[in-house]
Amino acid sequence: MPSDEYPQVIANWFLIDELGSGYSGSIWRAQHLHTKQVVALKLQDIDHECLTNKFERNFYPLLRGGKGMPILYAAGEEQELDYLAISLLGNSLHTLFKKSKQETMDLRSVCCIAMQIIERLEFMHHRGILHRDIQLGNVTIGPPGQETTLFMIDFGFSKRYIDSKTGAHIPDSTKKRDFIGNYWFSSIGVHCRGKVPSRRDDLEALALMLIHMLTPNGLPWTRNGVPRDDAEHDFLKSTKRGMTAEELCEDLPNEFMLFLKYCRRLKFAEQPNYKHWRETFRKLAVSRGYGSSDAFIWPPPAPRVSRAPPARTVAPSKNQDMAKIIEDLCKLKLSSFDKWTGAVVDPNVANQNMDNAAKQIREGPSSEEQIIISSGSEDAYDVSPKVAKSQKLDKLTKRTRLATDNKELSSVVSDFVTTLQLYSKTLTREGFAFLEALHKQLADPSVFLQATSLRSSEISAEVIPAKLDVLARLSLRVLSAKNNAILGEMVREFVDVMQRGPSSARAIPKNGFAFLEGLAQRLNVLR
């Protein structure tokens, strides 16, 4: 029901419920009394200090026909209210993101948002219009049947940047202007330097919005909420100005940093290369195994792993990386043996398998067997996972590196097991990186100070028995391991055995999970 502020019916539109409200007024789901058409009715007091509805209505005809552009069905004034009847769309990204209670949005969704909004901006710019207020609340999903298409809304701050008569770009100016846009995502030039907005600023705002969605707690200057006075606003601006693209994108795929830098380098009247950046985000999505579609699917469905995931041959540089990891593991193994057990180990025997694996990977596939390393992208998802397996594993690796006690390590190992069981049981590059970090943590004397000696019988049993035997033995031994050094050795042995054979053998079998679960349990006991 409408509040006391609004009548039940405005110009034959019956107000059903409020969809949202903002600076200019409020938006209602409304139905026409005669045609029964249902629309979003945007209401604004006619004595509002900034009559954005009056500007906004001029842009709909110019944008008509564009994908993801709402249609204006009616506009007018009645009962002291200015109204716009526009296409009724779905929830805004702001609402979806808030409701999801996720710390960050998943990478696939963000890539789709990037591809689609770049396309919307290209269309708007092509029609000579700047949006000038890019933010999560101004992008919605489509109505039922079009939910995977993103729509631009709120053209209250939009502006023509091409003179309709001369076709010329609006002139730049050195005169400082009043700020138009939003605190979170408006570009540094427009927000902090008072520059005239142009196409580059719409794109920079998009870049900041994408980075915001991928950053836990959001962009640094959004964390204190909306500024309440000039001092807080100045502080916000100085934080925004002070952060480099590298700092903002430290933990993100490189593409986001490059995109932000590109936007910031564009000249005032320069036409952005929309296609290049759409394709860049498409390639990023493909490289992570999400496919090339830009359809925005919300909520991101759980991954569906195909029965026969397509294997990917690793590029030479990736081979080098993997070989390095394995070589490092070899070194760690030896040092932990020497330091912590005092046991006499013949490195030629003990390291044989890992050295071979490193060599094989460095030199490339043999004729009979291709060396294939699965990455997060190996899982063939028909649809995007809510949070990609690779991202989850990366986070777990970070947590492992930061862990300072067994309790935390135990919880990380449990999460590792859950992640593999939820997404796919194949040990990917990120999975091996996690195990490497775990091995380091368990073997690191600065963190774990229990060093009881390992009986030589426990070592001599390691002469490359069949994989399942090793895993079965590990799953039993882990339950009685006396200290972290022994657990570290078991992790090393687990990695070793999982590295053997072709990639098709990298799915963790039952005994492998029994070992990991036992490891989590044991770490909890050995606090």
Ligand SMILES: Nc1ncnc2c1ncn2[C@@H]1O[C@H](COP(=O)(O)OP(=O)(O)OP(=O)(O)O)[C@@H](O)[C@H]1O
């Ligand atoms: N056409 C629509 N269909 C469905 N919901 C809509 C529509 N237009 C707006 N909304 C909802 O209302 C909210 C506010 O809309 P809008 O941004 O157009 O208003 P505003 O007063 O200009 O807001 P702001 O001050 O935040 O810019 C949106 O975030 C969205 O949730």
